[in-house]
Every structure is written in C-alpha cells, then in structure tokens.
Amino acid sequence: MTAIQKTRPARAEVKIRSEKLNLWYGSFQALKDVSISIRPRCITAIIGPSGCGKSTLLRCFNRLNERIGGVRIEGEIHLDGRNIYESGMDLMQLRKRVGMVFQRPNPFPLSVSDNVLYGPRVHGITDRALLEQLVESSLKATDLWEGLKDQLHRSALELPAEQQQRLCVSRLVAVEPEVLLMDEPCSALDPIATERIEELMQELASRYTIIIVTHNMQQAARVSQDAGFMLLGQLVEAGPTPTIFTNPSDQRTEDYVTGRYG
Amino acid sequence: MRIAPSITQRIAVSIMWTLAAVAMGVLAFIITYILWHGLPHLSWAFLTESPKSMGREGGVFPMIVGTLWVTMLAVVIAAPVGVATAIYLTEYTHEGKMTAAIRFGADCLAGIPSIIFGLFGFVFFVITLGMGLSVISGALTVALMVLPTIIRTSEEAIRAVPRAYRDVAYGLGSTRWQMVTRVVVRSALPGIATGVVLSVGRSISETAAVMLTAGSALGLPQSIFQSSRTLSLHFYILSREGISMTNAYATASVLIIAIMAINLSAYWLMRRFVGKA
Numbered sequence: 001m002t003a004i005q006k007t008r009p010a011r012a013e014v015k016i017r018s019e020k021l022n023l024w025y026g027s028f029q030a031l032k033d034v035s036i037s038i039r040p041r042c043i044t045a046i047i048g049p050s051g052c053g054k055s056t057l058l059r060c061f062n063r064l065n066e067r068i069g070g071v072r073i074e075g076e077i078h079l080d081g082r083n084i085y086e087s088g089m090d091l092m093q094l095r096k097r098v099g100m101v102f103q104r105p106n107p108f109p110l111s112v113s114d115n116v117l118y119g120p121r122v123h124g125i126t127d128r129a130l131l132e133q134l135v136e137s138s139l140k141a142t143d144l145w146e147g148l149k150d151q152l153h154r155s156a157l158e159l160p161a162e163q164q165q166r167l168c169v170s171r172l173v174a175v176e177p178e179v180l181l182m183d184e185p186c187s188a189l190d191p192i193a194t195e196r197i198e199e200l201m202q203e204l205a206s207r208y209t210i211i212i213v214t215h216n217m218q219q220a221a222r223v224s225q226d227a228g229f230m231l232l233g234q235l236v237e238a239g240p241t242p243t244i245f246t247n248p249s250d251q252r253t254e255d256y257v258t259g260r261y262g
Numbered sequence: 263m264r265i266a267p268s269i270t271q272r273i274a275v276s277i278m279w280t281l282a283a284v285a286m287g288v289l290a291f292i293i294t295y296i297l298w299h300g301l302p303h304l305s306w307a308f309l310t311e312s313p314k315s316m317g318r319e320g321g322v323f324p325m326i327v328g329t330l331w332v333t334m335l336a337v338v339i340a341a342p343v344g345v346a347t348a349i350y351l352t353e354y355t356h357e358g359k360m361t362a363a364i365r366f367g368a369d370c371l372a373g374i375p376s377i378i379f380g381l382f383g384f385v386f387f388v389i390t391l392g393m394g395l396s397v398i399s400g401a402l403t404v405a406l407m408v409l410p411t412i413i414r415t416s417e418e419a420i421r422a423v424p425r426a427y428r429d430v431a432y433g434l435g436s437t438r439w440q441m442v443t444r445v446v447v448r449s450a451l452p453g454i455a456t457g458v459v460l461s462v463g464r465s466i467s468e469t470a471a472v473m474l475t476a477g478s479a480l481g482l483p484q485s486i487f488q489s490s491r492t493l494s495l496h497f498y499i500l501s502r503e504g505i506s507m508t509n510a511y512a513t514a515s516v517l518i519i520a521i522m523a524i525n526l527s528a529y530w531l532m533r534r535f536v537g538k539a
Contacts, residue, residue, distance in 0.1 A: 064433060092437060095432060096435035102426055102429065108449070119435065122435060122436045122437075122440050172433075
C-alpha cells in the first residue's frame with residue numbers, strides 16, 4: 001500500500017478537469033456549476049446521497065448522457081487539457097479512452113472471449129494472434145485468466161456475478177483506455193466479492209485513472225485517494241480522502257460522512 | 263360465508279387445468295383426425311408424382327414445389343424489410359407521431375382478412391403490374407401479409423434487449439450501426455427468428471390470398487412467373503369441389519407434417535445456435 005502511494009502523482013497533475021459543468025434533464029437541473037479536478041492514476045470517489053447527480057456527473061466524462069433525449073449541457077470538461085465538449089470531438093475515440101463499468105454486471109450474451117474482444121473488433125482489429133493475446137492480457141489484468149483460460153467459449157452469462165463484473169472490466173481493459181469510470185460497481189455484489197473487486201481497483205489504479213461513484217462511504221474511504229462530496233447537483237467539496245472524511249471544511253460534508261443523513 | 267383460501271386455490275387450479283386441457287385436446291383432436299384420415303393415403307408416390315384427372319388420382323409434387331417457392335420468396339422478401347423497419351423504429355428514431363403512425367398501420371394490416379390482401383394483390387401485382395397469376399404475384403402478396411407480424415415481433419424482441427447492452431456498446435466506442443448489428447440484433451435474434459418462423463407457417467397455410475394471385479395451375483411451375491397451386495389451395499379445391507376427400511386429407515397431412523417439421527427444426531436451431539451464444 002505504501003509502495004503504491006509513493007508513486008502517486010503530485011497534487012498539481014490533472015487528468016480530467018470539469019469547469020462550471022451544468023446539466024439539465026428537461027427543466028430539471030441535475031448538475032450545478034460542478035468544477036472538479038481528477039488526478040491521473042488515482043482513485044477518486046464521488047460520494048453523496050441518491051439523486052445528488054453523482055452518476056450524472058460520471059456519465060458526462062464519456063458523454064454517455066447525450067443519448068437521452070432532452071439533456072442540455074453547459075460548461076467544459078478537459079481531458080488532458082482538451083475540452084471533450086468542443087465540436088468535432090470524436091465520440092468513439094473518447095469512449096475508447098474513457099471506459100465505463102456499470103452498476104450491474106452486464107456482459108453481453110456472448111462467450112467470455114467474444115465479450116473481451118467486442119471493443120477491439122469494433123475498433124477494427126482482425127489479426128487473430130493479436131486478438132488471442134488481447135484476451136489473455138485483458139483477463140490477466142482482472143485475475144480471471146487462471147480461472148477461465150479453459151472456458152473462453154463458455155457463455156459469459158453463466159459466470160457468477162463477481163466474475164461477470166471482472167469480465168466487464170476486462171472488456172474495457174481490452175480497448176486500452178486511460179480512464180475507468182465505475183458507477184457503483186459493487187452494489188450488486190456480496191461483501192466478499194465487493195472486497196475482491198476493491199482489491200482489483202487498487203491494482204488497476206497503478207495504470208489507470210479511476211473515478212468511482214458510490215454511496216457506500218466505507219468503500220470510498222477504503223479505496224480512494226481523493227474524494228468529492230455532492231449534494232443536490234452541487235459539488236460541496238473535494239480533496240484528499242482523509243481530509244474529506246476526518247476534517248471536512250463544509251458542515252454538510254461532515255453531516256453526511258458522520259451519517260447524519262444520506 | 264367465506265370459502266377457505268386453500269379451497270379457492272384448488273378450484274382455481276382445477277378450472278385452469280381443465281381449460282388448458284380443453285385447448286390442447288381440441289388441437290390434438292384436429293391433428294389426429296386429419297392424420298388419421300390422411301396418413302393411410304400418404305406414400306412416396308403421392309409426394310413425388312403429378313396429379314392426374316384434377317387431383318382425383320396421382321400426387322401433389324407440383325403443389326409442394328409451388329408452396330415452397332411462394333413461402334420462400336415471401337419470407338425472403340418480407341424478413342429483411344420487416345426487420346429493417348423494426349430496427350428503424352426502435353433504434354433510429356425517437357418516439358413520435360411518425361412511429362406511432364407506422365405502428366398503428368402495421369397493427370391494422372395484421373388484422374385485415376387475407377382475402378382483402380388477395381384482392382389487392384390481384385388488382386396491383388397481377389393486373390396493374392402485369393405479373394399475371396404467378397408464383398411471384400402470390401409471394402409478394404403473402405409477403406405484404408406477413409410483414410406486420412415480422413415488424414411487431416422483431417420490434418418487441420429488440421425492445422427487450424437490456425438498455426445496459428447499448429450503454430456498454432457505446433461505452434466501448436461503437437458506432438450506432440456496430441451497436442445495432444453486433445449487440446442488439448444479435449441478442450434479439452431468438453425473438454426475431456420466432457417472428458420469421460411464425461410467418462413461414464402463415465405463408466405455407468395461406469389459401470385465399472394465393473388463390474387470387476398465384477392461381478391454381480396444376481402443372482409444375484417452370485419459373486416464378488408461372489402460375490402454381492399451393493398445397494393449401496389444392497386441399498381447398500379438392501374438398502370444395504368434391505374431387506377426392508381421401509386426397510384432400512392426404513394433402514392436409516402433408517401440410518401439417520411440414521409445418522410441424524419446420525417449427526421443430528426452428529426450435530432446434532435456435533437452441534443450438536442462440537442458446538449457446
């Protein structure tokens with residue numbers, strides 16, 4: 001743990017930065033002037049009560065919100081210094097760089113290897129040797145390889161939930177993303193599976209920038225280096241996780257992390 | 263007086279069981295009755311010979327060929343159009359007056375009696391387009407008839423594909439087309455196939471519409487532009503005109519066996535290829 005922390009980037013380094021981000025679903029404003037900076041190769045947890053806009057914020061980082069009709073967005077999000085909301089942004093390329101893990105494990109009704117290879121194939125990789133190699137490396141990245149290497153053609157739907165969620169991470173890893181967005185990735189899992197997915201997240205954080213949305217505060221405290229607290233569409237405060245949990249500067253944050261509401 | 267819940271439960275179960283048994287029983291009776299009368303007259307010769315003296319003697323080979331042609335063409339024409347329409351309705355437009363109108367139109371078309379389709383096919387394909395009484399006129403007419411079924415079943419199947427699959431497909435950087443072809447249609451395949459199988463069955467058994475469009479020629483059709491009699495129409499003519507009840511039953515048996523075989527092999531194929539996925 002300490003070894004990992006030594007290699008953490010300095011505070012000044014920024015992978016993603018949102019600036020005065022506002023989002024409306026029809027006439028309902030779900031995000032209000034959200035400005036947050038995300039450090040590279042760190043786990044940033046976004047916490048807050050249900051309906052506070054944390055999932056909405058997450059889905060802004062890969063522009064997945066726009067698929068819903070009636071969504072209006074103002075403000076900017078910079079990925080490596082470039083605004084992803086500027087016109088001419090290649091959405092396919094953006095989503096390849098910023099991948100997402102969802103609340104419920106959602107492998108496609110395909111075999112294990114076809115799940116992993118969905119992304120690479122969509123992006124035009126056809127070389128068999130390369131594809132086979134990708135299956136192996138992606139499954140190794142999530143510690144599935146040893147267990148599944150002889151069952152690559154088995155339907156992914158037959159796997160237990162935890163393995164399915166790992167497979168969903170493998171599926172992302174296969175397109176070599178830079179950022180992993182995780183939307184309550186453990187809420188459909190039992191405590192043991194949750195712990196193991198958290199370990200996996202720690203491992204992955206050495207290579208990827210991870211943003212996790214959770215309303216499990218213990219989880220946020222366990223896995224993240226940075227945290228942001230959201231309430232009613234606003235980012236109340238953000239900073240190093242220990243500060244947010246032990247010495248928050250806003251009364252509302254303190255009330256939430258001490259369990260006074262939420 | 264209140265009847266004990268355990269007794270109402272028992273009464274409900276027995277009523278439902280009886281009704282289900284009646285439904286199955288009627289079906290089984292019809293099939294057994296026809297096969298009982300038809301099977302003894304079925305023979306290899308009946309399947310491979312041409313009819314003689316209007317069908318009083320001989321077999322039904324030209325009708326089998328005609329039925330296959332009409333059915334195959336109809337489904338080959340209707341399936342792509344229907345599936346494409348369903349994809350368009352579900353994936354490429356937002357719900358609006360336009361989609362509601364298309365859906366309403368499809369539902370109305372599904373309820374129109376086949377003789378009306380036959381009349382339309384007769385006026386439009388046979389006369390106006392000059393295709394004459396022919397396999398192709400019949401196939402086009404039947405295709406129009408089964409189109410609503412294919413559109414609606416495919417649409418339901420596509421709608422049932424979890425939204426999460428679409429999110430993930432987009433999340434991995436797919437274009438809409440890649441998402442539709444590789445994820446949505448693939449997951450919806452069993453449902454789409456069910457719709458297609460249903461329309462195969464409907465095409466095979468269609469009588470009124472093909473009578474007016476494909477005609478009732480007894481000979482073996484040499485091309486799709488010639489008239490041909492289908493099995494169901496042959497059965498109708500044999501029994502209606504009192505030509506030969508034994509051959510009518512035998513023809514009906516061929517039809518029933520064919521439809522059962524198609525359904526069984528379709529289920530088998532679906533389990534084999536889709537169940538494994």
